[in-house]
Amino acid sequence: MTADGADLDYGSIGALLSALHARKISASELLEHTIARIEALDGPINSIIVRDFDRAREAARAADAALGRGGRLPLLGIPVTLKEPFNVAGLPTTWGFPHFRDFQPADDALVVSRLKAAGAIILGKTNIPIGLRDFQSYNEIHGTTNNPWDLGRSPGGSSGGSGAALAAGFGPLSIGSDIGGSIRVPAHFCGVFGHKPSLGLVPLRGYSLPPALPVPGQGDLAVVGPMARTASDLALSLDVIAGPDETRDGIGYRLALPAPRHNDLKDYRILVVDTHPLMPTGDAVRSAIGRLAQRLERSGARVARSSTSLPDLAESARLYMKLLNGARSPRLTPAALAEAQGVAAALAPDDRSLQAERARGWGMNHREWLAADAARLQLQQKWYQLFRDFDAVIYPAAAVPAFPQDQSEPFDARQLDIDGKLHPYADACFIWADPASTCGLPATAVPIERTPTGLPIGVQIIGPYLEDHTPIALAGLIEREFGGFVPPPSLLAM
Numbered sequence: 001m002t003a004d005g006a007d008l009d010y011g012s013i014g015a016l017l018s019a020l021h022a023r024k025i026s027a028s029e030l031l032e033h034t035i036a037r038i039e040a041l042d043g044p045i046n047s048i049i050v051r052d053f054d055r056a057r058e059a060a061r062a063a064d065a066a067l068g069r070g071g072r073l074p075l076l077g078i079p080v081t082l083k084e085p086f087n088v089a090g091l092p093t094t095w096g097f098p099h100f101r102d103f104q105p106a107d108d109a110l111v112v113s114r115l116k117a118a119g120a121i122i123l124g125k126t127n128i129p130i131g132l133r134d135f136q137s138y139n140e141i142h143g144t145t146n147n148p149w150d151l152g153r154s155p156g157g158s159s160g161g162s163g164a165a166l167a168a169g170f171g172p173l174s175i176g177s178d179i180g181g182s183i184r185v186p187a188h189f190c191g192v193f194g195h196k197p198s199l200g201l202v203p204l205r206g207y208s209l210p211p212a213l214p215v216p217g218q219g220d221l222a223v224v225g226p227m228a229r230t231a232s233d234l235a236l237s238l239d240v241i242a243g244p245d246e247t248r249d250g251i252g253y254r255l256a257l258p259a260p261r262h263n264d265l266k267d268y269r270i271l272v273v274d275t276h277p278l279m280p281t282g283d284a285v286r287s288a289i290g291r292l293a294q295r296l297e298r299s300g301a302r303v304a305r306s307s308t309s310l311p312d313l314a315e316s317a318r319l320y321m322k323l324l325n326g327a328r329s330p331r332l333t334p335a336a337l338a339e340a341q342g343v344a345a346a347l348a349p350d351d352r353s354l355q356a357e358r359a360r361g362w363g364m365n366h367r368e369w370l371a372a373d374a375a376r377l378q379l380q381q382k383w384y385q386l387f388r389d390f391d392a393v394i395y396p397a398a399a400v401p402a403f404p405q406d407q408s409e410p411f412d413a414r415q416l417d418i419d420g421k422l423h424p425y426a427d428a429c430f431i432w433a434d435p436a437s438t439c440g441l442p443a444t445a446v447p448i449e450r451t452p453t454g455l456p457i458g459v460q461i462i463g464p465y466l467e468d469h470t471p472i473a474l475a476g477l478i479e480r481e482f483g484g485f486v487p488p489p490s491l492l493a494m
Helices: 013-021 027-045 053-068 110-117 160-168 184-190 231-241 283-298 313-331 334-345 354-362 366-389 425-433 469-482
Strands: 048-051 079-083 121-126 173-178 193-196 223-228 269-272 302-304 392-396 415-418 421-424 443-450 456-462
Touching (some): 027 048, 027 053, 027 079, 027 160, 048 160, 053 121, 079 160, 110 121, 110 231, 160 184, 173 193, 173 231, 184 425, 231 443, 231 469, 283 392, 283 443, 283 456, 313 354, 313 425, 392 469, 415 425, 421 425, 456 469
Parallel strands (some): 079 121, 079 173, 269 392
Antiparallel strands (some): 173 223, 193 443, 392 456, 415 421, 443 456
C-alpha cells in the first residue's frame, strides 16, 4: 500500500488513478510493485506467460512525464494484461499452437492501440488453452495455469490466465475474449468481474490466427471484452476499447451507447433463471442464485423466477452448438474437417442431442448456415420482446464452481461431475454461454458469494442488445449492496 492506504495489489483503476494524480505514487513505482508481485507469486499460478517488462518500464516513464504535465487519460499509468491471441508488435502470438511458436506480428491489435492511446501500460500476455477450445488454460508452449483459490483447480478458459492474474493481484485490468463463455467462466471460477460485450461493439482487428487469418466467428459469435475486479472498471475500460473500426464501420458510424436503464436497485425488473432443460445446475450455484434473488427482492427490485416471454432454452442451446462449431470450423485441418463432415452426414435426422448439433456445426455448408442464422434472428426478436418486460436476466455462468484440472484425452470423452452425476464435459460447459453468445447480447459476470470450501461463485447478467451499461450497472449495484471481489486468502498477506 501507499502511504495514504491505496491498495497497490487489489485497488481499482479509479483508486490507483487517484493515487497517481495526487502524486502519492508514480507510474514507475506502481509498475515495479506489480512486476515484483508477479515475479514472487506467479510461479505456481502461471498466468502471465509472455512478459514485456522492459517496454512496460519505458511506457511507465513516459506516463510519469505525462502525469507531471497534468495529463489525465482514462488509463494513464495503469498496468494492463492481455489474453495471448491479441497481437502486440514484437511479442509472440500463438493461440497455443506449437507451430506458431515463433510468429510475431508487425502491428498491434486495434484494441491494444486503443489501450495504449488511453495511457495503459502493457505488462504482457496471459495463458490460454490451445486454440481457445477449453474451459481450462494449458498448452504445450506455456504449460498449465492454476486457479489462485485452489491450485489444483481450473481458472477457467479460454481467458483463464486473465482471470487468474486478476485474482492474484497482477494488475487491475485484463482484456479477454468470449465465444463460448470464455470471459464469463473464468470470472466465475476466479471470483472477478468480466463483460462479454454486445456482438460487434468492440472491433476484432488484430485478434486473429497467425499470420493474419480471419478470427473464427468474427461477425458471428466471437467478441472481446474487459475483465476486472470492479464493475466500474468494466465500464471505464469498455468505453476505451469500444467503437467501430476506423478503417471499416467507422467511416460511417459512431458509438452512442445508452446510459443504464436505472441507477437504483429498486427500479430494476429482473428475471432469474437458475435451471436449464438440457443440463442440471449444481446445487452450490443454484442455491447461491436463490439467495441472491432473495437479497434483490429485499432491496426492492422486482424479481420474477419465470416468464412466458423466455425463449425456448433447449432449442436455443441446440442452435448455439451448431453455430459454435460452424464458427470454429476454420481452425480444423482439411482432413479433420472432412472427418467432421462425415460424422455429421451419418447422424440420424431425429437426433437432437447437443453432441449431434455440435457435429452438424462442423459440417455446415453455406445454405445450412443461412437457415441457422434465420433461426437466430427469430430468437433475437424474442429476446427483444422479453427486454420490454425485464431490464436484465440473471443466469448461471457455469453449472459448478471451479473444477479440478482434467487434461485427459480425447477431449470429447471427458465428463464433468455435477452433484455426483457425470455429464458430457463439452455440453455441460458450453451450454451456459447460450443465449448471450447466440443472440449477441451483452452479459456481465459478477461474483456473488463463495462455497463452504471457499471457492468463488458468480453469475452472468444478460442485458438488451447494445445496452451494455445496463448489466454492468446492475453488477455494480450488486457489488455495492452485497459485496463483490474478495482476494484469495492465501494471497492476502503476500
